[in-house]
Amino acid sequence: MSTVIQQLGAIAMASVAGILHPIQVAGSVPDSHPSSVQPFETVATAANACKRSPQDYLNQMLEDPKLRRSHWGVLVQPLTAASDTTTPLPEPWLSHNAEQFFNPASNAKLITTAAALTQIGSNARTLTSLDLEQRPGQGSPNLWLLTWGDPTLNQEVLDQFAEAVAAADIKAIDTLWVRASDMGLATRGRISSWEWGDLAFGYGAPVSTAALNQNRMTLEITGVSVDEFTQLEVSDPIAGQQWIFHNRVVTTDANTPAAITITTGWDGILYLTGTIPAGTMDLTSIAVPEPAQYLGDSLWATLEQRSIEVGRVQVIHNSPDRSDLANLDIYVSPQLGELVHTTNQVSNNLYAEMLLGWLGLNWPHQERQPRQFLPSAQRSRQALEDALNQLGVEPNSYRVADGSGLSRQNLVTPQALVTLLNGMWRSPEDVTFQRSLPIAGETGTLRNRFKDPILEGRLIAKTGTLTGVSALSGYFPHGDRTWVAFSILVNHSNQPASVLRQAMDDLLVAIAETPIHCLGHQQSANREPHPSQLPQQLPLGVRSLMPRFANR
Numbered sequence: 339m340s341t342v343i344q345q346l347g348a349i350a351m352a353s354v355a356g357i358l359h360p361i362q363v364a365g366s367v368p369d370s371h372p373s374s375v376q377p378f379e380t381v382a383t384a385a386n387a388c389k390r391s392p393q394d395y396l397n398q399m400l401e402d403p404k405l406r407r408s409h410w411g412v413l414v415q416p417l418t419a420a421s422d423t424t425t426p427l428p429e430p431w432l433s434h435n436a437e438q439f440f441n442p443a444s445n446a447k448l449i450t451t452a453a454a455l456t457q458i459g460s461n462a463r464t465l466t467s468l469d470l471e472q473r474p475g476q477g478s479p480n481l482w483l484l485t486w487g488d489p490t491l492n493q494e495v496l497d498q499f500a501e502a503v504a505a506a507d508i509k510a511i512d513t514l515w516v517r518a519s520d521m522g523l524a525t526r527g528r529i530s531s532w533e534w535g536d537l538a539f540g541y542g543a544p545v546s547t548a549a550l551n552q553n554r555m556t557l558e559i560t561g562v563s564v565d566e567f568t569q570l571e572v573s574d575p576i577a578g579q580q581w582i583f584h585n586r587v588v589t590t591d592a593n594t595p596a597a598i599t600i601t602t603g604w605d606g607i608l609y610l611t612g613t614i615p616a617g618t619m620d621l622t623s624i625a626v627p628e629p630a631q632y633l634g635d636s637l638w639a640t641l642e643q644r645s646i647e648v649g650r651v652q653v654i655h656n657s658p659d660r661s662d663l664a665n666l667d668i669y670v671s672p673q674l675g676e677l678v679h680t681t682n683q684v685s686n687n688l689y690a691e692m693l694l695g696w697l698g699l700n701w702p703h704q705e706r707q708p709r710q711f712l713p714s715a716q717r718s719r720q721a722l723e724d725a726l727n728q729l730g731v732e733p734n735s736y737r738v739a740d741g742s743g744l745s746r747q748n749l750v751t752p753q754a755l756v757t758l759l760n761g762m763w764r765s766p767e768d769v770t771f772q773r774s775l776p777i778a779g780e781t782g783t784l785r786n787r788f789k790d791p792i793l794e795g796r797l798i799a800k801t802g803t804l805t806g807v808s809a810l811s812g813y814f815p816h817g818d819r820t821w822v823a824f825s826i827l828v829n830h831s832n833q834p835a836s837v838l839r840q841a842m843d844d845l846l847v848a849i850a851e852t853p854i855h856c857l858g859h860q861q862s863a864n865r866e867p868h869p870s871q872l873p874q875q876l877p878l879g880v881r882s883l884m885p886r887f888a889n890r
Contacts, residue, residue: 521695540623
């Protein structure tokens, strides 16, 4: 921990001893506010307690030669328990370039997941349908696999479908049709603003209503003999058929670190060059270029394992609904709330893009299942804008180019993200949203950050990283009563992500250690703990920080 943070901690302990309730550690849930806590105006008389403010700390931090050329946006805002987004918030504790545009990287997932929860609700599900087309007098029937954007499909689902076909005593299929469509802002599976170098990798997998194994596979490479070319295998041979692999990776001695470069061109060839030491390693996750074809080919193979012959697989895009099909089986997706959790915990790009696509489906108000097949980019964008408007976010404070944050054309202000966080704080979907965020020092992309006990197990936030970009936005409790929403966005940096992350973490720890009367904040009507409102499966440290209303 930096000297500045240590000084702030010492000041805090010296000034609040016997006056403020000690800062709550992870796992402790106060039953009530202690009667020994004196009013904030009493605390404000403590001498020499506010010599260094968070703004002073930030100013000093940005004088560091490693950080001074990067562009920082910071907003730290205390929250209140008001149930509507029109109630004014207290003055921010720290604001720096809060109205300027930044690329948010994966903090864009906060926008996507908040919009999906607001517009559709955490209980919504989509489905995948296997239908039969009888062809009297024309031979074997056709199968139709109708996809509506479930990112969780895997081999178990295909096995379920194949069993349904076998149970119907069908021995042969003329054509297996796979109906698919673009989702969200994708065109033929691709987001136009994604960089070419990202498209071959699993994190840049195509976005379609059809998905299997998240539209990606793993490369395994083995070095056998020194100075010889390595051996390459794929985790799924059916997916691997969509690439031509040009492997020129050479085996070196065991003391040489691996150094491999993967590139691709317009020719469908994946070029691998470099060296690895002898042995086997999982190299990386690679995108499957044609998800619908992959899904159809995989179901074909699964059917043939059960001695059900298939004449051919045919993919059809943007086909309208048909009334002449008889349903054989349906697979219902997990609830949207579960998909939001995965999206934010592990920063899953495909899940985020498909959730944005869910906004473009035509949802009936009661069934909470898509009534109309064709998703629409226009509907996705309009539903997103409507949700952000409900959350109080100004329309001119963001520009959305994708749902995941992989695009370099996304723009948002720290103020917009804090406003969104404030809106979700007051939302009926607040607990679902906050449960989805990684927990400092414990889960997801924050597992190895914030090991300082003042925020470990207490701060919850979404991370974001691109080359030259680092982001962190979320919530943390100051003391045992005041909750804070914050957004820190850094662009145009030449420093490693680890340097930027550490600077962000140190800044937030400094604020958490600063006595509350030094932050320009009067006591707010914050939410009282109400454990009965909390998901019981969460760790106690998380349950203690989940915001909730006692009467709702």
